Amino acid sequence: MGATKTEFYTDEQNKLAILAKAIGHPARVAIIDYLLKVNACICDDIVNELPLAQPTISQHLRELKNAGIIKGSIEKNAICYCIDEKSLEVLQEYLGSITSKIKDKNSKFC
16 A cells, blocks of 8 residues: 655645544544543543553554644643643534535535
């Protein structure tokens, strides 16, 4: 498989692709749902909530953080994670624009 040539796409398209890829795994969606429910947490809390090993959860948290969907702050010897609203606003605006364009065309696609 060939490499993706991100330089051919706009910064917005690349950012949206990164966000979509980050939420493209059910474990990451479950982590986001959990963070929304508790408003902040430490990695061990997620381990107790989801049926995944701690290293697996750490990897998913890293992917979400690298995409900018979550942010973390160090509290003593643990990291407390929460949702980063700015990135999700970008995704919300894009999905909203798709919905708006579909409605404007009176759903006459295909």
